[in-house]
Amino acid sequence: MSRAFWTIFRKEFGDVFRSRYFLVLCAALIVVMTLSLVISALDFHTRLSDYQRYVQALKQAGGTTQEAPPQLSPLQQLRGSFEYLEIIGAILAIVIGYGMIAKEKYRGTLRLLFSRPIGLLDVAAGKLAALALVWLSVLALLSLAILVTLYFVGGAVLSVSEIAKLGLSMGDAWVYLMFWSALALGLASFTRQPSTALLISFVIWLSVVLIIPQIGDTMDPDNQVPGGLFQTLQVDKAHQHAVLEHFSFYESTRNALEETSISKHFERASFAFLGVKEMYDRQPLAYIWSGTWKDTVWPLAGAWLGTAFALSQCNKRNLLGRKSK
């Protein structure tokens, strides 16, 4: 890597953390995610207390219970937090990626920058590398906040395996956020007016993060009744599969639709690692990976494409030739 690359990388990384907007948005994301975890942990405590009161009352009445106590899986409490990361994190990623180009376009510093003897890809690569480190830092901070909250509010100390699963979920989050940032950076370089890039990014965000997953959820037969159709009808898993086999085309179509959304892949992969998806709860990593590797590979491919797009667009020809009027 050239010296120009490192110079741009260091400046961009510093600029992000100097930005008040970024700090406020990032703090808001961390607070929202931590609050969600706290609420989830408190909710679990309530369920556990209810169960203990129920057992106590049964004992006093001379009875016994066959019902198992609620199982504490600390990582499962992160469901809400990761949903926030999926939705709000993507917005933050778009804003930061867009801002890296927009600030230079609006300020008019690009001519000075490109008048220096820098390489063809130094600007794009330096900015993308800075974004990668920004997200790594933010997610490291988030992981720390999660561990501290789980310990102090949930009283949970994570095992090595759980820490590995949290780490893999954060890895998926890093890839997912890089996709959004790279896409916004590429679009801001490609369009004449940076605001057009912001608009296009949000239209994509709306489709990928909200509309497609919502259509998929609405089409899911199990979501037709609150609490789950099969659970309400008291149909066990084996029968569920038997019933769904009669609707294989419908189910394949629904799945194919969901698979066009990178957010859905991120959600599936992270929920599997966190054990939110029951079939993966407390399962070995190899088992989870064998069932969900595609959900990691798709976001990886998306982030790679986003990065390639940004590298191809963030160049002198686009940035100076298509400057905003």
Place this chain on the structure above:
Amino acid sequence: MVSDYVIRTKNLSKQYGSKRGLENVSLTISAGEIFGLLGHNGAGKTTAVSIITTLLRPSSGTAEVCGCDILRDGREVRRRIGYLPENVEFYDALTLRENLLYFARLSMLSDPGKRIAEVLEFLDFTGHEEDKLGTFSKGMRQRAGIAQAILHRPTVLFLDEPTSGLDPQGVITLRRSIKRLNEYLGMTVFMNTHSLAEVTKTCTSIGILRDGELLYQDSLERTIQAFPQHASLEDIYLDIDAGGR
């Protein structure tokens, strides 16, 4: 063959869609000159500078700076030039020193701190190193712009409308800086301007552009001698621009 031409363009043209930006511009500028490119707004002056500084690709034609082709050796060209755009913009949240350090590092300087101190001393611009650029006046920005442009000791300095928007004191200070760079450091200066007064006081040679075409190029001294009937450069310019020569 060693040439004393620092800049040479041959049939340089630029089309913006159906609009002509530059048409077959061929000019040569020798080492040590202060060249003033004159023309109305929209004559193609900024396009010419943008192409020669490798910021813009020509539609056709070639150009060399210090013997390096602008298309084949763009990076080498940029190593040899300093550039001050019209309305120079910096990173306002950074201090003057931080801004200059950034551009010095992009210019691959080995000891940027020392060089920044030398340049600011040369431009008589010390005492503002820790001030943020956002607090600078237009004149101070121009001087900061000159500082960033000469950090790496370029052979040629390109200035795009350097006195535009400056107050009289700012113009005088900038003019003094340009002359000192030329006299003491031997820098060739290529200046875009529509200020005839500025050309008279600063430049050693001139070129006149009209609608993308180079109408005239010669030394200032010879130009004045060639038009004895005109009392000022302004009259000569108007004569040439009207197609009198």
